[in-house]
Amino acid sequence: MARVHFFGGTSLWHYKPALGRQVKGKVLYIKVSQKNYVKRLFITLIAGWFLLVLNPAAAQSSNDIGLTQAERDYLKAKKVVRVCVDPDRLPFDGVDEDRQHTGLSKDYFDIFSRMLGVEMVVPEVQDWNDLISKAKSRECDVVSQINASEKRKSFLDFTTPYFYLPLAVVTRYDRIFVEESLEGAGTQFAVIKGDIAIDKLRNRYPSIVLVEVKNNIQAMELVYDGKVFGYIGAQGAVAFAIQSLNLNKLAVTGSLPLRYELSVATRNDEPLLGSAFEKAILHLDPKEGQSIRDKWIAITIEKVADYTLLWLTLLVLGTVLVVSLYWNHYLAQANRKIRDTLNDLHNVQAQLKDQNRMFKRQSITDALTGIYNRLKLDEDLSYAVKRSERTKSEFSIILLDIDNFKQVNDRFGHLVGDELLKAFSSLLVSAIRKSDIVGRWGGEEFLIICPDTDLQGCGKLAEQLRKRIAEHEFPGKKVLNASLGVAVHQQEEKTDIMIARVDKALYRAKKLGRNRVETG
Template sequence: MLITHTFVKVIHAFNQQYNRAIFHLMKKIVLLFLFIITLPVIAQQDIKTLKYCVDPDWMPFEGVVNGKHTGIASDYLELFSQSLPYKFILVSTNSWKESTDFLKSGKCDLTLMLNSSAEREKYLTFSLPYFFGPNVLVTKGGMPFIQDLTAIGDMTLGVVSGYRLLEEIPMYYPEIKIKVLSSEEAGLLSVNQGDIDAFVGSLYSINLSINTLNLQSVKINGWISLQDKLRIGFTKPNAHLTPIFNKTIEKISSKQHNDILMRWSDVRVVKQTDYTVLYYFISGMSLLFIVFLWRYLVSIKISNALKHKNKELEQIREELLFVNKELEYLSFHDNLTNLYNRHYFMSTLNDHLNQLARQEIDSCILMVDLDFFKKINDEFGHAVGDKILQQFSALLLNALRAGDIAARWGGEEFVVLLPETDNNSSLTLAKRLIEAVEHHSFDLNINLTISIGVSQFKDNDTIESWIERADTALYQAKNEGRNCIKESL
């Protein structure tokens, strides 16, 4: 009896220990299950949502079709989505003006593709530029080619409301008569109807609009030096995102840039089959055979014609790409010396000035003038003078370092930006340039000297004051005998 009682107690204790083990095991299983089902929610909380606005009618750059974002900007957004932990939500608008109003009011966090400007910098912070494109002039077909905005003269120029060009053209060319238009389409139609003489806008969007609207009497008839440098614009509360997106922009390869451009500048012909053919039932098998034979021959003729048109369009597309590259180069460079032109220099200097505002680094400007150059033109002719300018430009480029920017300022005057360079280093480079000119053998054994003014950036400088101090130093060098260097105070 004692043995039986002891056995029962052992069995009871075993059951209690077994039940506790089962209970703890089930508890762990339930906790693991709850962790698994909440893991996607936790991960989703780490993904920040960014609302963005676009220009709904600016193809091929961007647009909204059936509520979906499309165009070049949408392809770049796909690259950003793959690299960054953000979810992008499109905020629909009816116009670019409405998009800018939403950005100002904070209804949107960013916009993907626009130029920077002084007005926009009041409410946006900009990323690095990631897409470049030339701006062109459109006129009626019979007008002569327009070299630049300086050749507009008394003509009326159309510009789209809210676009960056409406700020910069009056700044650089205050004498031009401007008519503000609601859209690019309205501008092209105004040229076609003779309401304005010329219209300015992006090459890629204008080329697409001319073809879409089937405007036969207008043409791209010139270019301007103000190019598009398209960037992401962040509202001020989201300015901290700028360096994050800049790193992603810097990682975009040339192949990815080219693939996107080719995808949206490609020209295609869509073959369509006409299913509305009326069949006549004619008695007799022989006549029916003749009808089918005739249709077969016609289809071959149409197919050959489409192949020929496709080949012609492909050739036109290749020519357009070549012309685009030529226009882009010409919009940045002086056509005589192949140095950068004045407008490109001013645009680059503006970007550099923004960098100087963020970083404590030294930078200098050199203003260079060829001494008694008018005398060379008068004695030897302008052809020889042009040759001297070209030879001096080659000497100037050879004397500079990688990263220095040289441009023809106008006539025989040149300007050089020396980034991350203090006053002493700038004076050393200027002396080296003067010696190179003195020892160079120019055409017809012409003895050439130069005068140089140097100015180092100061904390309170604007673009205008910085350049003016360099120009004042150059004027002093010319007054004190030329062939020398003077630095601004």
């Protein structure tokens, strides 16, 4: 756990990575002598000033988001909005030990509170089922993060989604996950009871065997004990749960072409509340939203009360009052020490920026091959769809899978398989155009996004790539072949539909004999 500790204030702040296992036990200290209380006081004040600079969102004022007079009158009369929060879905949603709202959604709702000019309070909720029950009985005005469904629309209105989460799969290290195993004989996967993802999974994988559990802790324990093959949940949230529970045998070993589309839901008997939240979401600053996502997905910031420092600070203040007549004598020396401390703080801030850049790079990079991972590909694909709709330009994608790669692992072992995956990734990077984006989709599958490319052009590129792979000599004089599916984006087509089409094209290439290109 990488931390920076500020000693000398009434609290202790530290930064903790929410994703990745590579950085452990690195602690950056600014330690103040226990003997010099005056210095501790100044460091407390300076550290607080820096924290304010590093969190400018807290100082932002509300802005005009186009509310009608009816909406303004409604909110003025409402005054307080009851926000129901899933207590067990950090880092995205949760409550702390004091029953206060925390997580990524809390930062968004701070912004909504400023925009709408109302106070947000969090009623006590036991679990997700209790949350839905309270929403039905109107004990909640708002649900902070939820997927829309026809059943839920009977008592809730839904805004435009403001956050997207792909589905990830957690297994033990000794089990290899591929998408085909979702419907394997006797294979079971844990899911949270009532999760909207259950319907998505059963629609895409009709034969899947799902074990519904109460929360992610129970799900992780079932996976850890080998009672189920894996756990399917929100990417980022499952990684956070693995680290929080310190389950070293578990890892996120795959992801699925499905995702949560999280909206704010409001009680549908007060439509003005829903229309006001819709306007707040549409007026979110994209940079502020990205800052919130970077904060909670790359690092989690925790505030830990340190009452010893509080008492010491009070003692410092009392001492300063008693010896104030002698202060001028030591002023020059104190100023010099303050300058030294400021320099130390600047150095630590620079190191924190470097660490944050590293965490962000790790969060979008596949650990084995060094190319983009599924999370980054999902973001780039969503951007490509929006750009295509805005500019009316075409783009295409290629989904390719190494043929019979399981036989390579079975015959030569996973170490050889890993080396071949690295070499295969390097070949793809060297073979594509500068404008193309390539990443590991999962297992031995790779995805290439080709901007400003129609179906015919992308098909030619895929065929050239297929030939180059077949003619390439990989480490150990091994020869690999690949099957490729190609699809062009159609106007107003969502990403999951496009992925489903190219996935079917890849499956057709496999079925027709492998080592070929098919279009979808």
